[in-house]
Amino acid sequence: MTAVSESPAVQGEGGKPLMTLDGVSQVFDTKAGPIRAVDQANLSINPGEVLCLVGESGSGKTTAARMAAGLTRPSGGQVTYDGQDIWSLKKNDFKDFRRSVQYVHQDPYASLNPTRTIQQTLTAPLLKHGVVKGKQAAAERAYELLTKVDLTPPENYLSKYPHQLSGGQRQRVAVARALTLDPKIIIADESTSMLDVSIRISVLAMLGRLRDDLGVGFLFITHDLAIAKYFGWRGRTAVMYLGRIVEFGPTPRIINAPTHPYTRALIDAIPEPDPDLTRTKNAESLRSLEIPSLAHLPSGCAFHPRCGQFEEGLCDGKVPQLVQIRPGQSAACHVVARDGADEPAA
Amino acid sequence: MTTTSPGAARATRGGSGKPLLSIRDFKVEYRTGSGTTVQAVRGVDLDLYPGESLALVGESGCGKTTFGLGLLRLLPRLGHASGQVTFNRGDGTEIDVLGLDGRDLRQFRWRDAAMVFQGAMNAFNPVLKIRGHMHDTMRAHTKATKQEIEERAAELLRLVRLEPERVMDSYPHELSGGMRQRVLIAMSLLLEPEVLILDEPTTALDILTQRSVVDVLHEVRERLGFSMIFISHDLSLAAELADRVATMYAGRIIETGGVRDMFYKPRHPYTLGLIKAVPPIVGDLPDLESIPGGPPSLANLPKGCAFHPRCKFATDECQEVDPPLIPITDEPGDAHDVACIHSDEVHLERRTAS
Structure with a gap:
């Protein structure tokens, strides 16, 4: 299924x-x-x-x-x-x-x-880029933006400094700032x-x-x-x-339905918030734990020293190109390109 | 109202026999600059049984790390721990951990209980090779010869799937994050402690690296059979590694139980909220829910149940009473304790993934 x-x-x-x-x-x-x-x-x-x-x-x-x-x-x-x-x-x-x-x-x-209040942070780009005319309009727009990112009521936040906010609130402010210029x-x-x-x-x-x-x-x-x-x-x-x-x-x-061995390894490696499920997961075994350095990339497919499906002569020769495996889905793997991908058993 | 300690009879149970570590009414206070004190851990009762793996979960600022530091008496100068922490050594001696000092305290640390810190890089001396760390640790605690230290270190490094020949002569900065974390685990096991406290052991590691550290933990625990308390904000990791889970909120444990009970039948709204906020990787698009707001400031706790301002089950009564942690099952060996007056209404509907 x-x-x-x-x-x-x-x-x-x-x-x-x-x-x-x-x-x-x-x-x-x-x-x-x-x-x-x-x-x-x-x-x-x-x-x-x-x-x-x-x-x-x-x-x-x-x-x-x-x-x-x-x-x-x-x-x-x-x-x-x-x-x-x-x-x-x-x-x-x-x-x-x-x-x-x-x-x-x-x-x-x-x-x-x-050193800037939230209001200053949000109005600076508005004024600089001339999105609104005048400080009053900028303040109103800042108010709107805070509402959009669920920092309500905005008047509680406008005069605050970043250190007075929690991490989540700060990230909302960062998003509001990104929204200033539409x-x-x-x-x-x-x-x-x-x-x-x-x-x-x-x-x-x-x-x-x-x-x-x-x-x-x-x-x-x-x-x-x-x-x-x-x-x-x-x-x-x-x-x-x-x-x-x-x-x-x-x-x-x-x-x-991942096809590339690397994607599959990543997905298998993630623990689930479900004790029975996470303990019965079969992780694809990797041949090596160490990530190669970008300065000394392995020949051919860069994943081959770690890949469980490594085939000598095939994988360490040429760099694999992204090719379509299924409609809309492509992978860069010699083995998958040759053998195709199995549909996952659901 | 201050928290009433439910006392030994109602302490979180699990496992069987005599607990290895028995914690009663454990509190940690920090003095602040303005002369006031803030209670970061507000009365925790907990038992850790031999061979057990206990996960301590909760958001940042709930007191998890402070709890771990307090247990090993590693608090900064302004922190003060009180209550009763008893460690039952394998040879039958009982140790009052909070009363230890000097030599005895050094003996307790690392030999009886060791800690693996979050942020492996900061736990090392950057100008000392791994060999130096191993030798320093062993020499400070034992009379082992150089040869013995070399052998013991190599054995443990192999156990965490590292090559001793390569790692021993490296400086910490020459190792990758995952390797450093594994070296730290190996080091913590040098003196065969009976308890290992791991504080966010895999946070900030890449997924595949995290997986290797988790697998290593599974393996060494099977091999060496120590107990562990691991502190994590990652519930998936708790699901994977723990036998028992304790949820911490605003300095208290508000729910504890076996890992399956906690994940399939959580009874505290906060645990339920945490589970519902974790995106699973298997299956279709999940329905997730966030917990509104954030953890309260410990200097200014809400009246009654500390969770009530964020709780959708809250009633007027919740603003009055801070409920104690009480058992909700009578089955022996299957303890599940909750501190919530509405625990009967809390149910998790879980879509089965298969």
Whole structure:
């Protein structure tokens, strides 16, 4: 039995993607030699769509996000927004692009200016970018924004400083600040990973409402597949490993019918909040626990030294490309590409 | 109203025989700069039985870490622990942990009970190789020879799936996060303690690394048979590793029971809320619920039950009484205690995943 329900928004096909990353790479030059933090990644975000980027630390998630936000220029490939290469935009158009794509960082303790009240934090971009005229209008807009992120009643928060707020409240302020310029895409980089479980869900629910009500698209970055599942169920998920996208597809397929051995290992490794279930889970055994260094990537498939399905001569030769395994779902694995993937027994 | 201690008879039970660690009316107070005190642990009664694995769960700021530090007498200068903590050594001697000092306290730590801290990097001396850490620890507590220390360290490192040849000569910064955490577990076991306290042992580790640490814990516990208290905000981890779970809220234990009871039949609204907030990975899109608000400030606790402002079961009565932890089952060996006057109304509906 397959328990996967294909929801209509999964593919988001038909519409033109709002943002694309076409074969983008980012190479950092270090003393140890060049490091390919992201290698030829292809991604696209449709208007109002959630695209989840998951992977362990060092997989290149944040580097990819920074390129998408226009914070760093890719060493290769192209980032387009609304059909145009963002690095060939005129100064004013680039400014518009930066307004449309906003970033919410991981650490709400570090991302808010400690010397500004919440009102100052929220009105500064409004006034600077001339979104509203005059301080009065800016204050009213700040009030509205706080309501949108469930910090109610807003008058309790406007005159406070970040240190007077809890982590969850600060992250809501960070989201409100991202909303000041009416973005089309919010890049949420591990935005809920520092929050307590109980609070995480309410922040995610708030973000989900923004997605539905305001039609904001999300590039949602997390190391936690369970969170990606919860927030990105109607969207798509890309799994990254050592700078490459190794599996890509509709989120329900990635979670319930993963094909790449790395994705499968990740999902098997997650403990469940259910004692019987979590103790009977069969984890795919890995051949090695250590993650290779980006400076000395293994030949061929970068996952081969750890992969349980490693085949000599096949996996350590050429780098596998992302190929379609099932409709809408692709993986970069020689073995899966050759043998196909089994449907999971539900 | 102050919490009334339910006393020994109602202390959280489980397992059988004589408890290894018996905690009664355990309190920790911190002095603050303004001369007042804040009670971070407000009267905990708990028994830990030999070979048992107990998970202490709750949000940040509930007193979990303070509780762990207090048990090992590791509190900062401004912290003060009171109550009764009795450790029953394997040889039959009883130790009053809070009364220990000097040599006896050093003996107790690491030999009887050891702690694995959160944030493995900060637990090491950065200019000392792993070999140095191992030797220092052993020399401070035993009269072992160099050769014996080398052998013991290598044995334990292999037990946590590390290569002694490589790890012993490394500095802490040369190891990955998961390796450091495993070295720390190996070190904590050097003197074969009977109790291991682990404070968020896998937080901040990647999923696959976390899995390897969890598997290592399963293995070494099976092999060495120590008891452990592990402190975690991750309920999934508790589901995986614990025999018994205790939920902590605002410095008190508000529910405790066997791991299956706690996850399938939680009876305190707070435990229920925590379970409902964890997204599972198996199955279709879950219905999740958050717990509104955040944990109260310990300096300014709500009247009555500390959870009532966030509780959807709360009635006027909850603002008056702070309910004691009382047993709700009579079956022996199947203890389940709850501190809630509405525990009869609390039910978890769980969709079966198969």
